Amino acid sequence: MAEFLKCSGCGRVLFHTELQQSWKVCGHCGWHHRLSARERIEATFDPGSFEELDAELRSTDPLGFPEYADKLAAAEQKTGLRDAVVSGTAMLGGLPVCAAVSDFAFMGGSMGSVAGEKIVRTLERAAETRRAAIVFCASGGARMQEGMLSLMQLPKTIAGVQRCREAGVPYIAVFTDPTMAGVLASYASVADVILAEPRAMVGFAGARVSKQAGVGKVPDDFQMAEFAHKHGFIDRIVPRAEMRDVLAALVRILGARLYGG
Numbered sequence: 339m340a341e342f343l344k345c346s347g348c349g350r351v352l353f354h355t356e357l358q359q360s361w362k363v364c365g366h367c368g369w370h371h372r373l374s375a376r377e378r379i380e381a382t383f384d385p386g387s388f389e390e391l392d393a394e395l396r397s398t399d400p401l402g403f404p405e406y407a408d409k410l411a412a413a414e415q416k417t418g419l420r421d422a423v424v425s426g427t428a429m430l431g432g433l434p435v436c437a438a439v440s441d442f443a444f445m446g447g448s449m450g451s452v453a454g455e456k457i458v459r460t461l462e463r464a465a466e467t468r469r470a471a472i473v474f475c476a477s478g479g480a481r482m483q484e485g486m487l488s489l490m491q492l493p494k495t496i497a498g499v500q501r502c503r504e505a506g507v508p509y510i511a512v513f514t515d516p517t518m519a520g521v522l523a524s525y526a527s528v529a530d531v532i533l534a535e536p537r538a539m540v541g542f543a544g545a546r547v548s549k550q551a552g553v554g555k556v557p558d559d560f561q562m563a564e565f566a567h568k569h570g571f572i573d574r575i576v577p578r579a580e581m582r583d584v585l586a587a588l589v590r591i592l593g594a595r596l597y598g599g
């Protein structure tokens with residue numbers, strides 16, 4: 339991380355040291371800056387408990403899409419990740435869970451074959467091992483460079499959610515900034531409980547596309563987590579500082595049957 343950044347909320351200069359202590363939440367205005375997947379894992383799960391799985395999965399370039407291979411290589415270089423989702427197992431409040439965390443810095447968190455596969459494996463693992471599933475969303479949507487293969491991840495991830503449902507394991511999704519398009523339209527929206535970080539952008543089409551589509555006047559805040567919450571689409575807005583405790587409580591309560599109450 340750079341030594342300082344300018345707050346997207348209030349414009350103040352924030353130093354690395356103060357941001358680290360607050361997991362990148364502005365101490366002046368409460369703006370939640372984006373976390374990387376690694377930071378999110380550290381901020382959420384019991385210290386040192388995360389074990390990454392499926393780390394070897396790597397996107398190919400199935401369509402030979404112009405510049406896709408270069409973009410993948412650049413994203414790997416920039417983030418140190420192999421795709422936009424990091425998945426594995428972890429402990430939360432002393433209970434074992436299956437987790438998947440998106441990283442917006444990797445090609446906008448877009449969902450191609452690998453991201454979709456990691457989500458599905460996380461959900462299936464949760465169903466098989468009878469643990470709660472927790473998924474942090476951060477994505478602009480499907481990865482257009484993989485065309486139809488990317489769109490196939492929508493029903494595929496939904497089928498993964500169904501596995502959890504059949505096994506009676508809770509699946510909790512957390513919308514972070516942004517949770518959009520193909521991700522919103524698939525596994526994100528069908529969780530048993532949906533939480534969101536304050537002021538996360540949540541929507542299907544972006545504001546510009548919505549305007550071009552001529553849908554008429556829309557409220558200024560219509561793609562904010564708070565708007566979606568007000569209209570019943572999100573169960574609760576949870577500030578980052580409280581996220582760990584809220585998730586742990588949900589896992590304990592919803593998973594009482596799995597974990598021996």
Ligand SMILES: [Zn+2]
Pocket residue numbers: 345346347348349350364365366367368369
């Ligand atoms: Zn601020």
